Amino acid sequence: MSSEDASEQSAAQGSTPGRGTALVTGASSGIGEAFARLLAAEGFNLVLTARRTDKLEALQASLANDAPSMEVKVISMDLAEAEGAQRLCEEIDRLDIEIDLLINNAGVMTRRVLMDTDRDEIQQLLTLNITALTHLTHHFLQQMRSRDYGRILNVASIAAFHPLSGADIYAASKAYVLSLSEALSAQLQGTGVSVTALCPGLTATDMIGDSLAKTVPPFFIQSAEVVAREGFDALMNREAMRISGQANNLALTWAKHQPRWLIRGLGGMMSKFMQ
Ligand SMILES: NC(=O)c1ccc[n+]([C@@H]2O[C@H](COP(=O)([O-])OP(=O)(O)OC[C@H]3O[C@@H](n4cnc5c(N)ncnc54)[C@H](OP(=O)(O)O)[C@@H]3O)[C@@H](O)[C@H]2O)c1
Numbered sequence: 001m002s003s004e005d006a007s008e009q010s011a012a013q014g015s016t017p018g019r020g021t022a023l024v025t026g027a028s029s030g031i032g033e034a035f036a037r038l039l040a041a042e043g044f045n046l047v048l049t050a051r052r053t054d055k056l057e058a059l060q061a062s063l064a065n066d067a068p069s070m071e072v073k074v075i076s077m078d079l080a081e082a083e084g085a086q087r088l089c090e091e092i093d094r095l096d097i098e099i100d101l102l103i104n105n106a107g108v109m110t111r112r113v114l115m116d117t118d119r120d121e122i123q124q125l126l127t128l129n130i131t132a133l134t135h136l137t138h139h140f141l142q143q144m145r146s147r148d149y150g151r152i153l154n155v156a157s158i159a160a161f162h163p164l165s166g167a168d169i170y171a172a173s174k175a176y177v178l179s180l181s182e183a184l185s186a187q188l189q190g191t192g193v194s195v196t197a198l199c200p201g202l203t204a205t206d207m208i209g210d211s212l213a214k215t216v217p218p219f220f221i222q223s224a225e226v227v228a229r230e231g232f233d234a235l236m237n238r239e240a241m242r243i244s245g246q247a248n249n250l251a252l253t254w255a256k257h258q259p260r261w262l263i264r265g266l267g268g269m270m271s272k273f274m275q
Contacts, residue, residue: 021045021071023092023099025079025136026106028055030205031155034228035103036063042232045071047097049088050106051078073097079106080124085135098147101235102140104133104177105155109170109207122169129173134180141184141193148192153235154181158201158248162255165268178241185240194238198231201248219247 022039026032028050036048040063048056053076060072073095077088092099107129110117137152144150157171160178164171181197188194202208202221213221227244234242243249255263 019043020100021047021097022101022103023047023049023136023140024103024105025049025132027059028052030207031200031203031224031227031231032103032105033059034224035105035231037066038225038228038232039101039103040067040070040072043070044101045073047073047075047092047099049075049077049079051076079132080108080128082127084127085132085139089136089139099140099143100150102136102150102152103155103231104136104152106132107155107173109167111167113166114168117169125169125173129170130176133177137180137184137195141195144193145191150193151235151238152181152184152193152195153231154195154197155231156181156197156199158199158243158252160197160199161252162263162267164270165264166270171267182240194235196231196235196239197241198227198234199241199243199248200227200231201243201245201251203227203244 022044024036027036027048056074078084156177157174159171160174178197184195222245230244
């Protein structure tokens with residue numbers, strides 16, 4: 001058994017902490033917070049990042065209570081700023097922290113269509129959802145490849161599979177995340193490094209809010225904790241892609257066999273629920 005396997009096994013048995021260090025972006029709420037709690041319970045040290053320092057510090061304090069032997073570092077950063085991802089990489093390198101798991105989770109959705117969205121908002125969405133994720137992947141992938149060990153999970157969405165006329169830029173940004181992640185996963189076959197795309201459907205977080213949650217049948221909405229668990233399992237299995245939840249898997253399997261014009265039309269109808 002390799003030392004990596006041994007440490008994973010002992011951590012899974014709850015005996016020894018220290019399976020490595022995970023960087024979680026967008027850790028201040030929702031799916032990112034659920035990932036942080038799960039990873040701490042699984043024995044990982046953490047680097048948590050987002051803009052809201054108060055939320056990150058509250059999470060850090062709560063994790064220190066639950067898992068006192070874990071190291072949890074908070075680095076506040078706006079990843080929608082042009083230099084945000086680079087500054088985050090520099091800070092982690094300066095602190096000499098080796099990242100074994102990267103959870104690229106931070107993301108935003110706009111409910112406005114492209115032509116009603118101003119340039120600043122478009123720029124911020126693209127920088128956060130696409131550029132920052134790409135730069136963080138690039139930076140830590142190089143380090144992981146030189147050690148031949150590491151895992152990256154990029155949070156895409158089921159919106160990655162089809163155009164959503166009412167959430168056009170968001171769905172397109174997630175299609176980018178899915179495509180890049182699957183390409184990297186194929187490139188890295190046979191190495192000690194893997195990239196996984198996680199595609200959640202509707203998840204009960206601040207992003208969808210209460211009004212959308214009330215218009216959709218409950219079986220289509222998952223909790224952030226369940227989504228993070230699915231993502232973690234897929235990451236540890238080095239899967240290329242995981243769609244979370246049975247209802248989402250069924251819906252996407254059905255959609256695979258439908259003509260594109262129908263899918264475009266349904267995407268438009270679904271978007272109306274999101275207004
Ligand atoms: N909820 C869903 O139905 C759903 C479905 C599919 C995919 N997803 C994806 O899941 C991921 C997490 O979203 P969520 O549902 O958990 O929503 P959320 O609760 O709103 O979390 C979004 C996270 O991203 C961070 N963030 C936003 N803008 C940022 C910025 N400029 N710089 C750094 N961090 C920023 C937020 O922290 P701060 O505000 O503190 O910066 C927050 O921690 C996103 O990529 C989203 O696209 C969500």
